Amino acid sequence: MSIAAAVNERARGRRVRLDKPELLAPAGSLEKLKFAVHYGADAVYIGGQKYGLRSNADNFTFEEMREGVEFANRYGAKVFVATNIYAHNEDIEGIEDYLRELQEAGISAIIAADPIIMDTARRVAPKLEVHLSTQQSVMNWQTVQFWKEEGIERVVLAREVSMGDIDEIKRHVDIEIEAFIHGAMCSSYSGRCVLSNHFTDRDSNRGGCCQSCRWKYDLYAKGAPLSDPLAPDFPLYGEEEDAFMMSAKDLCMIEHISDMIESGVDSFKIEGRMKSIHYVATVVNAYRQAIDSYFENPAAYEVKPLWRDEINKAANRPLNTGFFYEAPGPEDHIFGPEDKAASYDFVGVVMEYDEQTETAVIQQRNYFKPGAEVEFFGPGGTHFKQRVDVIRDEEGAELDAARHPLQLIRIQTEQPVKPLDMMRKRTR
CATH class of the missing domain: 3.20.20.380 (Copper homeostasis (CutC) domain)
Known part of the structure; x- marks a missing residue:
């Protein structure tokens, strides 16, 4: 159906x-x-x-x-x-x-x-x-x-x-x-897998799954002559072909x-x-x-x-x-390289917002710099895009980029935001 x-x-x-x-x-x-x-x-x-x-x-x-x-x-x-x-x-x-x-x-x-x-x-x-x-x-x-x-x-x-x-x-x-x-x-079937146990001795049903189904696999032929244990194996797929996955x-x-x-x-x-x-x-x-x-x-x-x-x-x-x-x-x-759907990086969390100055205190989570187009979103409908103008640190000094994880920085926002709203940027 x-x-x-x-x-x-x-x-x-x-x-x-x-x-x-x-x-x-x-x-x-x-x-x-x-x-x-x-x-x-x-x-x-x-x-x-x-x-x-x-x-x-x-x-x-x-x-x-x-x-x-x-x-x-x-x-x-x-x-x-x-x-x-x-x-x-x-x-x-x-x-x-x-x-x-x-x-x-x-x-x-x-x-x-x-x-x-x-x-x-x-x-x-x-x-x-x-x-x-x-x-x-x-x-x-x-x-x-x-x-x-x-x-x-x-x-x-x-x-x-x-x-x-x-x-x-x-x-x-x-x-x-x-x-x-x-x-x-x-x-x-329903998580009943033993590949992880077999390959890595990590038991899927005791919390240790290594996600071996998402590994890349190839098919190899035994080197000739078959009687020679030291004969090298060789892949049957060419270099231009994708490795097999079962993901x-x-x-x-x-x-x-x-x-x-x-x-x-x-x-x-x-x-x-x-x-x-x-x-x-x-x-x-x-x-x-x-x-x-x-x-x-x-x-x-x-x-x-x-x-x-x-x-x-x-x-x-x-x-x-x-x-x-x-x-x-x-x-x-x-069955080949994964086509990653996500095209955004998570770059910050709103910690505070000052309505008078329209300035948000952001806890940085990923690198971004002035001129970047970012997107804010939050529960209940907060959702807008803007370009970052000036980035300042907690003391007000202007920065050429937000490059330190968990650093608190200040930027002006075009719309009000709330604590725990998130900021992300497009990567492609």
């Missing part, structure tokens, strides 16, 4: 929905958590020092978790913690104390895949909700029903579900459903938010705990606007090109709609 046909089918069975779905954002660090919430996330998911599948992220200490929870609560947002490894025997020691600490820190829920972690949480930290991780690859309503009967409060569906699968699940089972709407897809395009449902809302999905999940604060803020901001626009007037809802334009400014790879409408084909994979 084509995308257009699938959308028309759903339009004939349009659901009326009054409750907004939760917008769930990734937060690989405390700073990213604060930006995600500030830019419109209803909840964030983070990783602690143990038991999560992003061991290379800037994972949270318990002290940072408490600060993050306190910040989120001021916005009415929640914080979830990924404890979604498949545990080996040596991983079990300490899990009880860890879960108790999460509960005491004010964490709302854990995201778990291993039944031992789920059962332990119910026993020692009963205030924690348990959400079933996408690592369990749930795709049908009977499996959802099974986990509901096991006491799970929410099921995070496999990335391979279709819109039809979601419809059937929601018809049969009354339980919270979470689905990915944006971010990286896995070339293996999937990223998921993006910004143009199909009405379908997702009407499907009854309770939580819209954005992938990307390893991504930058610019990525998190940009993507959350776009989806926040799309969801809010729908609920202002569902009958008159229209997709705004600006939302997709904003997404493209932070995109790491080409985008598609995953498995929601039809199974991805060869055109949905990247």
Whole structure:
């Protein structure tokens, strides 16, 4: 079934929905958590020092978790913690104390895949909700029903579900459903990959994935004669040919938010705990606007090109709609050099703004200089472009460039800005 046909089918069975779905954002660090919430996330998911599948992220200490929870609560947002490894025997020691600490820190829920972690949480930290991780690859309503009967409060569906699968699940089972709407897809089925283990001894299901599917590969022939173990191998592709990759395009449902809302999905999940604060803020901001626009007037809802334009400014790879409408084909994979969609660099964060002098204090995050065309954006609609005239340091001295990371500089802005608004510049 084509995308257009699938959308028309759903339009004939349009659901009326009054409750907004939760917008769930990734937060690989405390700073990213604060930006995600500030830019419109209803909840964030983070990783602690143990038991999560992003061991290379800037994972949270318990002290940072408490600060993050306190910040989120001021916005009415929640914080979830990924404890979604498949545990080996040596991983079990300490899990009880860890879960108790999460509960005491004010964490709302854990995201778990291993039944031992789920059962332990119910026993020692009963205030924690348990959400079933996408690592369990749930795709049908009977499996959802099974986990509901096991006491799970929410099921995070496999990335391979279709819109039809979601419809059937929601018809049969009354339980919270979470689905990915944006971010990286896995070339293996629902993340069940052992390439990383094989190549680098880094276990994907214990937080160590080396993303070997995104490496460049070549096909080699054994040197002649075959009986000579020292004969050099040689590549079968020429130097002008692209190396082979098995990298999937990223998921993006910004143009199909009405379908997702009407499907009854309770939580819209954005992938990307390893991504930058610019990525998190940009993507959350776009989806926040799309969801809010729908609920202002569902009958008159229209997709705004600006939302997709904003997404493209932070995109790491080409985008598609995953498995929601039809199974991805060869055109949905990247078999050569990636065509980077993002053409902007994140260059600064607004810290202060003086209305009288129309001057903003900017914390520099990337090099820029006078004459550069920059773009400001923020939650709630701040969005404009201007050319940078004069850059001054904190003491008022004129600078030939903003070249020192985290340096505070001052520039005049053509429109008012607010703290935590962002500034970026076009790179091509």
